[in-house]
Amino acid sequence: MAEIQIKKVAKQFGDYQALHDINLTIADQEFMVLLGASGCGKSTLLRIIAGLETATTGEVWIGGRRVDHLSPKDRGIAMVFQNYAVFPHLTVFENIGFGLRMQKLPNDEVTRRVERTATLMHIEQLLKRYSGELSGGQRQRVAVARALAMEPDVILMDEPLSNLDALLRMEMRAELKGVLADSNTTAIYVTHDQVEAMSMADRISVMHEGKIVQAASPIAVYRDPAAEFVASFIGNPPMNFLNATPAGTGKWAVAGQEFDGPQTGATALQFAIRPEDMQLGDSGLTATARVVEPLGAHLLVTCDLDGNSFRAVLDSDLTVRPGDKLTLAPQPDRVRWFDPETTLAVA
């Protein structure tokens, strides 16, 4: 039972404010991903939860216990590092059993738990080796096994897959998700890879400039981004934006077309639509195709639309050539609106 509560946590490095008043509750056994570009503060937040960094202000609670004054070893956490941090002077067995030996568990209990987690991570044949004799992927498995063997309340992962090659990353992603789901631990996972975040998370916290912009399920983050930053950060290609001006109550003019929109007194809004939420139609936004990229599963077309760059993901059976005039009809229920002043979503 380990719910994590982060209350008004802020961190300052000299003059630099790395984290601003972070409030976040992570439910017991939830898989939470902290997602953001490098330098957004996601690793700092993780390290504050782990106790490797001290928050300037604020509180961290794990399982109903305030832990921000405790050292890492007393917080009931285990951590997996980006560069694996497998101890080079110990065998794989002793690496996995390191934490258990520190707890002074009896030998047979250590052996039992090391063997169980090694089997879980498919490295039972490597137990006698040293880290110098392992590949990157194998070291990663050792690092995860070492964390799992602790049977922690919370497992913290700092970009654990980013040093692996693409294929291995995809494989480990699925495996890690399965193993963690079975282990009944609360997990916090830091990454800058949105695919990793989308595929693994129960909930994603999108971070930007030391703040959590949105914390929601992957599909909510994707479909209903809370701010322009989320909309442009998540999704590949990202969401399209166009300027909108008022055209009567609940009506907005976008590139010469009228759309139903929110009823606000704002003098300008941003109209946003995902590239895949449009079809070729008889009426809609008129665009000129500039670059056509056949990607197999679909066709990515970059167009000029009213002076803006605008992307559409279309059916790969279509024949589109650069210079073609396209009429793109947005799916009405997928259109989103943002306030250009606050950059926040407008309902």
Add this chain to the structure above:
Amino acid sequence: MTDVATNATATASTRKAGHYVYAASVFLLCAWILVPLYFLLINTLSSPEEVNSFPKSFIPAFNLGSLTFFAGFEGMMSALKNSVVVAVMTMVLSIIIGAPAGYALSRFDFRGKELFRLLILLTRAFPLPLLALPLAVLFIQTGLDDTAFGLALVHTTLAIPFAVLITFSLFSGIPVELEEAAWTLGCNRFTAFTKVILPLVLPGITASAIFAFVISWNEVFAAAVLTIENRTLPAFLLQTLGEAPLHLKFAGGFILVVPALIFIFAVRKYLFAMWGIANR
């Protein structure tokens, strides 16, 4: 086509020339170290007449006269013992004091860190002769004069800058994540150090300790000024060999060099580890 062929030949001949330069450099470097040692050996193992004659033979005569003379020489063995005691003390002290400083320099940020690193080196800038008299006075007042410990203190001062800088680079070479991982796995700062960092830096620490040993072993000035009865080997030889004949000077030099050589040879694995030459 011809161009390519000429280029290829040119590259090959450049590579060959490079090879010769490399071999010549290695040869010169070895000769620079080994030739004096060899002459020292020959002259030590020659009779007094041979030492003073010319030309010299390149094969030692295995005349053990000079060495036997030294073995039986009054005070020789106690000087050797003093040297070892002082050198070992210096070794231990400089690591005990230097390694934590190196660790702090590599792991913590504090005000004046760069200045501190500079100041450490600056301790070597003070000429020992300048310090000798006040030191001698202070040592006499505190009762440290003519003791192995007193001399070891001075030698430690000389060895510490190297101990700090060598251990600083050793600790900097160990990823912080290893330590952090140990903390999350149930270690505090101290146990993380003893269980993870220490085993990893031990070879390098040993190398730095050897360095301290050699510094103390070779130091003669402070030893000559600060000790009278309990002289170390270099100070003892300096005192007794000043007026001695040439063959005994050679033998004295040999006695001075050999223990250091044996010691370094015994721990060479760690020395190489420090310099990044894979030897395991």
